[in-house]
Amino acid sequence: MVVVVTESNPKAVLKTRQLLEKYKDNLHGVKVIAIANKQDMPGSMRPESVQDLLGVPTYGMVAINPKERLNGYKLIVNGLRDMVQIAA
Numbered sequence: 778m779v780v781v782v783t784e785s786n787p788k789a790v791l792k793t794r795q796l797l798e799k800y801k802d803n804l805h806g807v808k809v810i811a812i813a814n815k816q817d818m819p820g821s822m823r824p825e826s827v828q829d830l831l832g833v834p835t836y837g838m839v840a841i842n843p844k845e846r847l848n849g850y851k852l853i854v855n856g857l858r859d860m861v862q863i864a865a
Contacts, residue, residue, distance in 0.1 A: 778808045778856055781833070785813040785821035794830050808860060811835040812849060 783793040793811070797804070813827040816837045828835035836852055838845050 778810070778853075778860055779804060780853055780856075781809065781811045781831070782814055783811060783827070783831075784815045785818065785824075785827060785837070786815070787820075787822060790822055790827050790830055797831060797833070808856060809833045810852070810856060812838050812852075814838050814840050817841075 781793055781797065783789050790813070797809070811827060811831050811833050813822065813824045813835050815821055816824070817839045822830075824835045824837035836849070838849050840846055840849070
């Protein structure tokens with residue numbers, strides 16, 4: 778599983794898209810999700826828009842918020858758990 782964390786501003790999202798494109802052959806068959814951080818900043822893109830650009834499931838976050846960090850942790854743990862169940 779690969780978790781890509783990007784700031785939610787357009788420049789950072791486009792850079793992240795370039796990185797995903799660059800390594801797409803290495804990611805074939807790998808579960809990839811994105812976290813669109815800094816949702817609280819002016820000019821931030823909504824997670825749905827980031828997802829449209831990146832082409833992977835994307836979840837919004839404000840990492841300085843402890844509750845949202847915990848939700849991000851749970852998201853990663855649940856994703857890994859799902860992968861283990863599929864492999865079993």
